[in-house]
Amino acid sequence: MRLQLFAPHNKKIQKTIAITGSKSETNRSLLLQALFPNIKIENLSNSDDGEVMQRGLAKSSGEVDIHHAGTAMRFLTAYFASQEGKQVVLTGSKRMQERPIKVLVEALQSLGADIQYEKEGGYPPLKIIGKKLKKSQVSLPANISSQYISALLLIAPSLENGLELELIGKITSVPYIKMTLALLEQIGVQTSFEGNKIKVAPKQKVEDNTLVVESDWSSASYFYSIAAMCEAGTEIQLSSYKQSSLQGDSVLAEIYKDFGVETTFSNNTILLKKTTEIKSEHLEYDLSNAPDIAQTIAVTCLGLGVGCHLTGLHTLPIKETDRLAALQIELGKFGATVDIDSESLTLQPQSNFNIGVAVDTYNDHRMAMAFGPLALKADFMVNDAEVVSKSYPDFWNDLKTLGFDIVES
Numbered sequence: 001m002r003l004q005l006f007a008p009h010n011k012k013i014q015k016t017i018a019i020t021g022s023k024s025e026t027n028r029s030l031l032l033q034a035l036f037p038n039i040k041i042e043n044l045s046n047s048d049d050g051e052v053m054q055r056g057l058a059k060s061s062g063e064v065d066i067h068h069a070g071t072a073m074r075f076l077t078a079y080f081a082s083q084e085g086k087q088v089v090l091t092g093s094k095r096m097q098e099r100p101i102k103v104l105v106e107a108l109q110s111l112g113a114d115i116q117y118e119k120e121g122g123y124p125p126l127k128i129i130g131k132k133l134k135k136s137q138v139s140l141p142a143n144i145s146s147q148y149i150s151a152l153l154l155i156a157p158s159l160e161n162g163l164e165l166e167l168i169g170k171i172t173s174v175p176y177i178k179m180t181l182a183l184l185e186q187i188g189v190q191t192s193f194e195g196n197k198i199k200v201a202p203k204q205k206v207e208d209n210t211l212v213v214e215s216d217w218s219s220a221s222y223f224y225s226i227a228a229m230c231e232a233g234t235e236i237q238l239s240s241y242k243q244s245s246l247q248g249d250s251v252l253a254e255i256y257k258d259f260g261v262e263t264t265f266s267n268n269t270i271l272l273k274k275t276t277e278i279k280s281e282h283l284e285y286d287l288s289n290a291p292d293i294a295q296t297i298a299v300t301c302l303g304l305g306v307g308c309h310l311t312g313l314h315t316l317p318i319k320e321t322d323r324l325a326a327l328q329i330e331l332g333k334f335g336a337t338v339d340i341d342s343e344s345l346t347l348q349p350q351s352n353f354n355i356g357v358a359v360d361t362y363n364d365h366r367m368a369m370a371f372g373p374l375a376l377k378a379d380f381m382v383n384d385a386e387v388v389s390k391s392y393p394d395f396w397n398d399l400k401t402l403g404f405d406i407v408e409s
């Protein structure tokens with residue numbers, strides 16, 4: 001589906017949007033619920049990634065296909081490996097078969113797991129024969145994806161002696177590891193994270209518990225970008241959010257102050273207010289703790305004619321697509337000058353945009369959603385716009401609610 005996007009007539013937007021639960025919290029909560037069935041979950045994500053996780057957890061044999069969902073791939077690998085009596089082939093989309101999983105597989109194998117590669121070594125699909133894992137100590141590299149670490153931590157309370165992880169190298173995407181530990185703590189599991197060591201105590205049963213998933217901050221990023229590109233006086237209210245979030249992407253509230261967007265928290269909502277015009281001509285952020293908002297920020301900067309230097313982006317080449325390469329190409333279509341290396345992106349400021357461009361999305365929901373707000377500055381098209389369903393199926397409808405004119409072309 002190709003969509004043509006046009007800006008709202010009124011660029012002083014005043015609207016309210018309800019966003020569903022964080023996909024990261026959802027997929028962790030679902031796994032914990034599979035281990036401890038007396039856990040209840042509220043405000044689940046309605047994303048494809050949440051759905052494939054639910055379907056995967058319901059299976060105990062045959063093929064489990066998690067499509068593009070990185071968290072489902074990594075979390076289910078650990079889950080099935082530790083479930084005696086279950087035997088599956090865990091697979092995913094063509095891209096998922098290019099996303100590395102060796103670090104996690106080797107860590108699980110050293111704990112005693114039976115996992116074999118069905119095709120290329122180091123990559124899905126995986127043949128997993130579930131076993132009772134008896135060992136409780138493992139070391140693994142921490143600089144490639146935090147999802148390997150979260151996957152191990154999530155199954156840790158169900159292992160007879162719990163788990164001790166030693167993390168090697170610089171730890172990436174740290175807030176996601178802390179989110180996993182916080183959810184374990186919420187269900188009564190003892191954890192500690194000191195230096196490069198994480199410990200999780202075993203737990204056979206947990207008290208009845210309801211995990212209330214906060215709405216998705218990565219999804220909120222697109223509304224920050226819209227607010228930043230709108231006229232002063234714009235107010236966009238989003239629910240349901242907390243001031244003390246488990247999601248690292250809540251750093252948006254700080255970052256977007258630089259773009260003239262103030263955030264007010266009240267009664268489980270955030271109000272994004274565009275107060276002032278941006279003053280800087282060049283912005284710099286280290287996004288190693290919040291990699292999923294890199295595309296949003298790059299496009300906001302393009303829209304506002306601001307230059308930026310984004311660092312800490314070393315995980316972007318192994319996400320849904322190589323996001324650094326994809327950004328360089330697609331920002332370039334609007335006339336932008338973009339330099340990339342293996343962990344950073346630099347955008348030069350510019351004031352005119354090419355119009356009528358067709359943005360390619362590379363099976364990456366965030367390529368589509370990050371560019372969406374740019375319709376406030378230039379009419380353009382988005383190819384394969386349905387990709388948004390990976391994390392935010394209602395995205396285009398919510399943009400229409402804000403007054404964007406969106407038609408299929």
Ligand SMILES: O=C(O)C1=C[C@@H](OP(=O)(O)O)[C@@H](O)[C@H](O)C1
Nearest residue numbers: 024071145146147173176292315
């Ligand atoms: O644990 C999680 O829920 C996630 C961790 C991050 O991945 P990396 O740790 O691979 O950067 C993030 O990009 C992804 O969208 C979700």
Ligand SMILES: C=C(OP(=O)(O)O)C(=O)O
Nearest residue numbers: 068069070071292319320
């Ligand atoms: C990187 C992402 O997802 P995952 O790794 O879970 O596929 C994302 O949603 O931006």
